[in-house]
Amino acid sequence: MNVRTVLLAGAVALLASLTIFALSVDLKLLGDNSGYKPAQPIAYSHALHAGELRMDCLFCHTGAEKGRHAGIPPASTCMKCHEVVVNRAGTKPGVSDPSPEIARLRQAVQSGQPIAWVRVHRLPAHVQFPHSRHVNAGVPCQACHGEVQGMERVEQARPLNMGECLACHRAENQKQQQAGRAPGAPTDCTACHH
Numbered sequence: 001m002n003v004r005t006v007l008l009a010g011a012v013a014l015l016a017s018l019t020i021f022a023l024s025v026d027l028k029l030l031g032d033n034s035g036y037k038p039a040q041p042i043a044y045s046h047a048l049h050a051g052e053l054r055m056d057c058l059f060c061h062t063g064a065e066k067g068r069h070a071g072i073p074p075a076s077t078c079m080k081c082h083e084v085v086v087n088r089a090g091t092k093p094g095v096s097d098p099s100p101e102i103a104r105l106r107q108a109v110q111s112g113q114p115i116a117w118v119r120v121h122r123l124p125a126h127v128q129f130p131h132s133r134h135v136n137a138g139v140p141c142q143a144c145h146g147e148v149q150g151m152e153r154v155e156q157a158r159p160l161n162m163g164e165c166l167a168c169h170r171a172e173n174q175k176q177q178q179a180g181r182a183p184g185a186p187t188d189c190t191a192c193h194h
């Protein structure tokens with residue numbers, strides 16, 4: 001082996017390891033947004049509405065059993081109650097000053113502009129995730145989103161990366177096969193990547 005060959009082999013090895021490093025950093029960044037917890041334009045609390053008041057997730061996220069997106073409710077859904085309830089003490093007689101958060105909600109309704117909620121969960125554009133198939137198969141929201149009914153502000157609870165999708169799909173299919181049913185959760189690339 002001459003010096004040139006050794007240098008060339010070294011350069012190739014270095015380039016390869018740099019590429020692998022860059023890819024792994026990229027994959028981690030893309031794959032793990034858990035802990036992301038952005039501030040929202042109105043301090044809406046799931047702990048209060050879905051926890052204490054025990055409202056059903058599907059009352060507001062009506063798309064979750066119908067199609068790809070769970071959907072965020074329009075302000076008119078909030079106004080079903082907040083025409084009357086103006087603050088945390090609003091159910092008590094004699095108190096009528098709206099809380100600043102409810103005042104913001106009413107302003108949004110009057111302006112006719114949708115509330116600019118900040119999106120928490122977002123898969124890369126090359127991935128297809130249909131909510132309805134999961135919800136109708138009985139997978140609870142919490143399996144993917146954590147204990148949302150205890151959150152004052154929504155936080156991404158899990159990485160929701162490809163490894164997690166596949167781990168659940170494989171476990172699910174194994175259960176189905178053991179019960180003598182056809183597996184329904186896909187593991188082929190094109191089911192999730194179009």
Ligand code: HEC
Nearest residue numbers: 049050055056057060117118119120121141145148149154
């Ligand atoms: C009264 C209406 C209402 C109810 C009931 C409700 N939500 Fe929400 N949800 C919202 C609103 C408004 C937002 C957007 C603001 C925010 O993120 O807090 C939201 C956001 C979310 C998000 C984050 C979406 C994103 O941007 O990625 C998840 C996940 C979620 N809700 C799950 C649930 C689950 C699970 C339940 C039941 C335990 C539930 N919600 C009950 C109104 C509701």
Ligand code: HEC
Nearest residue numbers: 042043044073077078080081085087088089090099101102
């Ligand atoms: C089913 C009725 C109902 C719906 C629908 C509803 N809320 Fe509420 N909300 C309440 C009640 C009741 C309270 C007061 C709870 C208490 O007194 O402990 C409240 C309290 C609040 C507060 C706290 C006010 C304060 O004084 O701090 C905010 C903010 C709020 N809601 C926003 C929203 C938003 C935004 C939506 C729509 C996404 C919504 N609510 C939908 C019933 C509802």
Ligand code: HEC
Nearest residue numbers: 057061064069070071121122123129134139140141144160
């Ligand atoms: C199997 C996992 C899984 C289950 C079960 C699940 N979600 Fe999601 N959810 C996700 C993923 C992944 C995203 C991001 C989707 C994207 O970016 O296309 C998401 C996004 C969301 C969003 C914001 C974007 C949208 O689709 O509107 C809301 C709101 C939401 N989920 C609510 C719910 C509720 C409510 C339930 C239960 C009724 C639920 N999810 C069940 C995985 C799940």
Ligand code: HEC
Nearest residue numbers: 128129133137143160164165168169172184185186191192
């Ligand atoms: C907690 C378990 C669980 C997790 C996590 C999960 N899935 Fe699924 N998924 C299922 C089950 C169960 C089915 C089969 C539903 C049926 O049989 O109808 C399914 C079905 C699907 C389908 C098939 C839909 C169709 O039309 O055939 C797609 C696509 C899919 N999942 C994508 C994803 C993606 C992308 C992720 C990760 C972001 C994910 N899933 C995470 C349980 C899960």
Ligand code: HEC
Nearest residue numbers: 027030031124127160161162163165166186187188189192
């Ligand atoms: C059950 C759903 C599912 C299946 C099946 C699946 N993927 Fe993925 N894949 C995902 C999700 C979700 C992501 C985005 C999150 C992440 O990067 O882990 C992803 C990310 C990727 C990426 C990273 C792309 C990037 O942006 O860096 C590649 C490459 C990839 N998938 C290839 C494949 C191949 C090849 C197969 C078949 C052997 C496959 N996937 C099967 C859900 C799936």
